[in-house]
């Protein structure tokens with residue numbers, strides 16, 4: 845069911861500082877910052893040869909990463925995103941196995957314009973898992 849690793853997301857308290865770390869200290873190719881108000885984050889993509897890292901900064905009042913940053917004020921790994929061919933098939937298979945799908949269980953359009961779902965971290969060994977249909 846799982847395809848490639850699409851990205852690893854790191855929540856950060858200061859996106860400009862984190863972007864400078866990846867660009868200047870680690871020598872990585874980084875995108876311009878993109879505000880995604882419908883997702884409550886501003887994101888910078890770190891382009892790697894085989895995958896991406898997404899740096900996420902909270903945007904707006906009800907950012908989904910606000911609670912995480914309260915618990916992890918220095919930032920930290922927030923979620924990992926795997927590609928699937930058919931997100932509805934994947935969702936139904938996971939639900940049948942007892943895994944909890946976050947939200948209303950319906951795929952939403954994610955930061956890359958593709959359908960995504962999030963899976964409960966307690967069902968996946970303490971890691972928030974995002975599935976993206978590619």
Ligand code: CO
Pocket residue numbers: 851853898923925974
């Ligand atoms: Co993501």
